[in-house]
Structure formats: C-alpha cells, structure tokens
Amino acid sequence: MTRILATAGAETRIAIRNRWVTIAILTMAVFSLVLAAAGSAPTGALGADALSVTIASLTSLAVYLVPLMALLMSFDAIAGEVERGTLSLVLTYPIRRAEILVGKFIAHLATMTLALAVGYGLAAGVTIAMDAGAVAGLPALFRLLWTSVLLGAAFLCLGYALSAWAGRPGAAAGMAIGLWLVMVVLYDLGLLAAIVADGGGWFTTDAFPWLLIGNPADAFRLFNLGSSEATSAAAGLGGAATSIPLGLALASLLAWPVIAFGLAVLSFRKVSP
C-alpha cells in the first residue's frame, strides 16, 4: 500500500506541476458555466427544472470532454517512463506492475474527479441561483458526476493500455487521439450510417442496442439521459435510449473500467524494459 501511495503521491505532484490539474479544472469550469447560462433560458417550454436541462447539455459535453481529458492524462504514463529510462529502474524496486498502474490511476482519477466536481458544482450553483426550483435536479447532477468519473476511469485505463502498447510517447499520443475519434465520434456516425442503410431491419432492432451499450461513451449518455426527466431535451443517438434497459447501460459503465484496467495490466506486462 505504501508503494501504491508513493506512486500516487509522485504522480499527483507531476499532475499539479504539469498544470494538468489547472487545465482540467479550468476547462470543466468554463464549459459548465457556459452551458449553465445557455441552459437556463428555455426551461418554461420544456416543463423541466432548469438544472435538469443543464444536465442534459453537460452530459453531451462530458461524452466528448471526459474521454479526451482522460486519454491526454494517461497516454504518457508508461511510454514516458520507458523513454526517460525510469521504468527499468522502478521495476527493480519491490513493486508489482499492477501496483504501479494503480498508483498512477489513483492520482489521475483524483484529478479528474476534482475537475468534474468543480465544473458541475459551478453549473449547479449558477443554475440554482437563477431558479431556486432547480434544486430538484441535484440527484441527477450527482448521478452525472459519478458516471462521469466511471467514464473517465475507463478511458484512463484504455490510455494506459495504449501507452504500454505504443512504447513511445509520440506514438502513444497519436493512438490516444485516434482512439478518442473512433470510440467517441466515428462509432456513433458508423452506427447511424448502418441504421440508415438497414432501414429498420435486424440490425436496427437487435444489434444496434447492444452495440450502443457496448461503447462506454454511449452507455454513459444512455444512462444519464434515460434516467433524467429531461430526455426530451436530448438530441442525437440518446433519443434511442428509451428502448434500452438502463440497468444494462449502468452495467456497461461499471464493467468498462475493470475491463480496461485488465487490458492495461496485460499490455504493461508485455513491456520489456
């Protein structure tokens, strides 16, 4: 445990000094404030409280931003140590590879959680200040927070797996951006194209819901928009949420960090220092 905490402590300092903590908090704060200000306008028409509307916007933002931040924080984790020559050194100490990963994970996830809490907290504060009735949306905001942390955890671990696999920081960075594009942007576009081509056949009714749940970013969106009263405010693929059981989306969100951590450990074991 001391060894994990020692690693986590060093990584936290690095995250602070590299301005990751500042960048993550500022990004989340700015986006959340903008969405809170924009989201508080059309409340009356929708019949939902102002915070629930803001949450719908925050969900759409988090789907893109949380995986991106997680990958940017994690891509250097192993490849950077290989390049500096510190990995071979650390591995001669009495610490296991999985412990090294856990230590880094704790530091990175704490940074993300802090940034998300500040961002969402600011959004809630602004919204509630403008409309006291928005307090009703707080449980949904809390749900958004912990699911965002789960989403971040999944992509942090995917980033470690890539970092170990790539071996060099430059290659790892490229692969991280590629993974983000594929899993968060192109995946949905691909599904949409397939649905259009399928024209309401087997793919749309049987395969599509599972493919949607299988992607952590989509599972995150489904779970939050599906649980929210503001589903009607949601756009895009989230509209398909109604036909899919929320429990499955949650199971996917919970399973992904575990699977991704397993992948990261396997990938890290193959690294020869």
Add this chain to the structure above:
Amino acid sequence: MTDYRMDRVLTKNLILSNVTKTFGPMTALDAVGLAVGPGERVALIGHNGAGKSTLMKIILGLISTDAGEVTVRGAAPGSGVARQHVAYLPENVAFHPALTGLETVRTYMRLKGEDPSGAMALLERVDLGAAAKRRIGTYSKGMRQRIGLAQALIGHPRLLVLDEPTSGLDPVSRREFYNMLDVLAAEGASILLSSHALTEVEARTDRIAILSRGRLVADDTLSGLRRRANLPTHLHVRARPGSADAVAAELSGWRYNGTMVELACAPDEKLARLGTIAGLGAQVEDVEVIPPSLEDIYSHFSQIAADGGTP
C-alpha cells in the same frame, strides 16, 4: 565454464553460471559465468553491444534467461528478496523533470519500504543537499546522474548494478563517486559496474570481466590479466642530446624523436633490460617503464575472442 559449487551460494552476493540469452538469431550472451562476493568491485567492460546491459538486466530480473542459472543473495533475480537487496543505476536515466530531487528520492525510498525522512542525508551524501528542493528539470547532467546514485544507495543494498555510472560526471565527481563505492564495498556490498573509461576502472576496481560478443573472455584481477595476456612492456629511454642513435643501436630499440628511444620487452625481461640501460651510464638521462594498459589488454582479449580463439 567455471563450475560454481552450491556452498559458494552463501558466500557470494551474485552468481551466474552458464547464462545464455538469444534475441532471435542473435546470441546476446553465451554461457556466461561470473560470481561477485561481498566487498568486491567488479568492472564489466566490452564494446557497445557486447552484452553488458543484457547481462545487467538479467541480474536485475528485468529479462529472463534462455539457459543457465542466476542467484542474487541465494534468491532468483527479480524475486522479492533479490529486489530488496539490489540497487540499479540505468545508463542515461532521466528522472521526471517536474519533481524535485528530494521528492524523487523520497518516492524511491517509500518504494523500497524505507523511511523517507532519510532522503536529505542521502542527497547530502552525493553533494546535492543545496539543490534538493529544486526541480530536476533545472539540474545539470552530472547532478541528474548523482540523483541516480543517491537512489542506488537507498536501503544499504548488498549488490549494486551500475550501468555506466560515471558518464556525465566531471573528474572530481568521478573520484568522489569511486570513494563512495570504496566505502560501500568496505561495508560488504558487491559492486558490478560497466564503464568505457578504462583508466578509472583500472585503478578503482578489484576485478575486471571482459565481455566480447556475448562471451566472457576474461575475468581476473588487472595483474592476473596482464600475466595471462603476456603483452610486452614498453621502456621509454631519454638519451643525452646527440647520443640517441647510439643508444637506439645499443639497445636495439627505435628512436621516435630527437632524444627518445623506445623499446619493448617481455614482462620477465624487464629487469634485465633496465640493467642494460643503467649500464649505458651518462648516455642516458632518464627511463620510464610503461606496462601494458588496460586498453591494450582489453584489445588483446577481445581480439582473440573475435578470432574465435579461447584466451
């Protein structure tokens, strides 16, 4: 190859026997046997690609062997016991530039299960006390190397594996570094270091192991290596001005500038030759004896190995 009996396991901190490692078609290490006892300082020398780093990584348990046996303090390399007793300094290691020297050493101490409050003392030992709270990004190459050394001193290691430890150090720091190794060796630590700086290795280690193309072609003290190589000793004779040709003819040597005459002789003829030179009296001003250097010995053994012979 040398046969290391089991009873030596307890008296040696490191034993390798018949260690073989191949990477695809390339044989990186070929039946290497080596033992390092407590208090011994062994230099591992060889060309780039001779297998030095591979050997070190095997000792540290970072890579596995294809054949042969390695024990570190009687345990398998990379096992918990071995890791607790081994320190390593990788070649060209670069610690994270965002952390200070003190933070880095404290982290490594906690990784080894040591009390991090001793970090400052370690840093002072490598002369980094004043820079301890500065970020490593601001350090010079020599200072970064000394952070590596401080890290290698954590927890009284019984075996230190140092890959090119003095590269990047200035002459004064090099001397201090070897003084530090002397102290560690006196306390019973075994030291295995690789270096390209043969002159310093020559003076500051107990034994020299030469690796050539994955084979251990020599493992002896410097004087033992000299004896086995039987390379000629050179004598530089300074003749009185004007008599250099006469001296050269008398000694059957060769003149290489106005007054200097050089001759070579087998090690056991040295005293007889010196007697002849002394017999020349006033014709000779000075004489200097140049024994074969480690460079010469090193070239000799690696050449034999390259030719496929057994030294």
